[in-house]
Amino acid sequence: MKLIDTKLDGVKILEPRLFEDARGFFMESWNAQRFAALGIDAQFVQDNHSRSVGPILRGLHYQIQHSQGKLVRCTLGRIFDVAVDLRRSSPQFGQWMGVELSAENHRQLWVPEGFAHGFLVLSDLAEVQYKCTDFYAPEHDRSLLWNDPDLAIDWPLLGRTPIVSAKDAAAPGFHQAETFP
Ligand SMILES: Cc1cn([C@H]2C[C@H](O)[C@@H](COP(=O)(O)OP(=O)(O)O[C@H]3O[C@H](C)C(=O)[C@H](O)[C@H]3O)O2)c(=O)[nH]c1=O
Numbered sequence: 079m080k081l082i083d084t085k086l087d088g089v090k091i092l093e094p095r096l097f098e099d100a101r102g103f104f105m106e107s108w109n110a111q112r113f114a115a116l117g118i119d120a121q122f123v124q125d126n127h128s129r130s131v132g133p134i135l136r137g138l139h140y141q142i143q144h145s146q147g148k149l150v151r152c153t154l155g156r157i158f159d160v161a162v163d164l165r166r167s168s169p170q171f172g173q174w175m176g177v178e179l180s181a182e183n184h185r186q187l188w189v190p191e192g193f194a195h196g197f198l199v200l201s202d203l204a205e206v207q208y209k210c211t212d213f214y215a216p217e218h219d220r221s222l223l224w225n226d227p228d229l230a231i232d233w234p235l236l237g238r239t240p241i242v243s244a245k246d247a248a249a250p251g252f253h254q255a256e257t258f259p
Pocket residue numbers: 126128136137138139140148195196197214243
């Protein structure tokens with residue numbers, strides 16, 4: 079398992095060890111001991127799986143209470159996965175990072191509590207699985223506008239207009255959104 083730092087403190091890219099043979103491959107997608115040894119001491123309580131068809135953009139989402147740490151991977155297709163630091167106490171408050179996760183690169187993104195998360199599908203079809211450190215709490219679910227000019231996230235749109243949910247299209251911008259202490 080290789081750990082790659084990102085420009086956001088705490089947000090990590092993980093490259094699991096792949097065991098390839100004539101049958102295909104095997105990899106451990108999560109191992110508490112190995113991840114703890116890498117400094118990721120997360121207790122996951124919920125596993126999510128979403129499938130997206132077309133240039134879908136899901137997010138940016140977070141829970142203002144019961145904030146969820148997320149370990150994200152793409153098991154079909156390709157996505158551009160994004161995290162935004164929403165912790166007012168952080169020197170990187172309001173900063174974002176993005177990385178391509180795909181079924182080909184097997185990369186994972188660890189997004190700690192206190193961050194908004196979202197992704198843009200880069201392939202015709204994508205399936206994303208992610209473990210969460212707290213349960214879904216709809217009353218605490220919050221959105222952040224994916225194309226807020228103050229965030230200025232450089233989504234690889236390649237001229238396409240992403241398809242977003244009505245909830246995401248109506249999300250508040252960074253300066254209107256609820257944030258963490
Ligand atoms: C997140 C979630 C949703 N739902 C139900 C609620 C809705 O009826 C339906 C679709 O929910 P939503 O439109 O919020 O799904 P996404 O747009 O994929 O939301 C996710 O998008 C970004 C990428 C995230 O990081 C979050 O985990 C999550 O908010 O699933 C549940 O039952 N449990 C859940 O944990």
